[in-house]
Amino acid sequence: MLFGKKWLGDEFCHLFQCVIIIHPFLRKEMRELTNNEIQQTSGGLFGILIAPIGAAIGWAVGQLVDEVLANFGFDTDYAGAGESLGAGIGALIGLSPVMTMVFMSQGIEALVDNGISIGQQVKANNTASA
Known part of the structure; x- marks a missing residue:
């Protein structure tokens, strides 16, 4: 249940x-919601304008993390995860709950996938060196 x-x-x-x-x-x-109620619920244009700004900031931070981890030999995509999380935070600031849920869930899923990927890379490096 x-x-x-x-x-x-x-x-x-x-x-x-x-x-x-x-x-x-x-x-x-x-x-059925009126057009005014739909705009109030979805955040209107403000959420659509703010989300790309958050995505750009998130991508930049994720790119820095990717570069640092590349120096240690890891292949990751934190830029994509940061972009999704940043867009979600931007949508949250723009009062757009639907966009927030979509982008944040994608970003969290990407973070988990990156963590699993790093674990697999560490395991592969340990078995190759043994």
Whole structure:
């Protein structure tokens, strides 16, 4: 169960049920958002303008990390991870929650992949030298 008691725990489910009881407006039927509400929710143009700035800063920092690790013999792509994380932070500043979630999840996944890659490279170097 994804949102059942097994995944989130009894305390969270009890708290969530209490919130629904306390706030009856959460039980209203869903409706289509107006254009103004969509702009307010997505962050509008501000998020679209700020995210590339964050991506550029993140790429620059990631490129520095890649260069340092290349000096130690590791082949990584922290520039791509930094670019995604930077774009996510830029989207967060621009109040764009959807873009934030997309870019941050890509950046975190890239960071994990880089960490796994470094571990595999270390293991390969140790077995080759032994």
